[in-house]
Amino acid sequence: MIQRMHGAARGWRILFALVGWAGLIAQYVLLLKGGTRSVLGSTVVFFSYFTILTNVVVALALTAPALFPDSRLGRWTATEGVRAAVAMYIAVVGIVYHALLAATWNPQGALAVVNQILHTVMPIAFVLDWLLFVPKGRLRWIDPAKWLTYPLLYGLWTAIHGQIVGWYPYWFIDIGALGWSPALVNFAALLALFLILGLIVVALDRALSALGKGDSSLTPS
Template identity: 40%
Template structure:
């Protein structure tokens, strides 16, 4: 059952990512390379890519081979939950996608986060989760933030309005990033607590 779910989930993930890239290029107003770099500048895209790769590995690897680091699935689940929550709370009201874009939008921000949570509930080795892992889990979002700030200072492009230095200023961007980090740490603690409770 685990391999079947992994296969289904990875196919959904790859479809959403490929369709979103196609839609981006179809409505392209920048060069191909600039559009591609911007595509991979979104936390949503990078995180869904990580999720798709994870499910692909789970679908293809031998069934006898166990996960070496149970914290990996929890960290990925946290990242995609951040994607879903921030979109639902902050970004959903900022646009109204139609047609294929609406389908892809829901897959990337709603369906895949829920599927990942279900997978985490079913298959994560929750007994080995601990609070020390939170610092390691935070490396990816921190590196992402550094990347978009550095690139934005050269290109002028910031993928989200709450990190757009051009509009809200660097101080406010740092404040927004701080609160996102606090939220991430809090969500991490919640997942660990839930994991330990479920294991009991």
């Protein structure tokens, strides 16, 4: 049973790693083709989106344990805490997009397909990965507070970069358009969402542990 579950996890991760990397590459190519900035400027803009950065993390967290399980990155991304945090981050990507951003634009053609991969398919795929294949019962209630480091660093980068170039990736944290106070209030609300979802993840981890869920063969030695 353990070997069967391990094989399912590896197959799942390879499949969605391919989907994730394909979506990221396609999004980058479409940005270069449709943009008016230089390659360098377009690249900086590309990696200024939380969606892109988090999908890169997701793709790495799927690829490394499946293909390079003995590498430092493979062992680190296979740990329960890392996978839980990444599941929470990408869940926020999907929630925020569908709640706040989906109604503000209408992508067509290839862009619409890529958009769904990054905002819908990958969030669902990685959350299911965490639910189905990751050992449960080892998360702590303090972990969600620690997981806020990543969005806090992203917010700091966004504020600094935005002040320098006068551009922000998302309307709800656009300091130039909204002003500091509304933008900071919106960002604080986002941090609260991260924290709440993190606590839900820990609660699920505890509950699923009690039911004996999760594949212990995936735990790095």
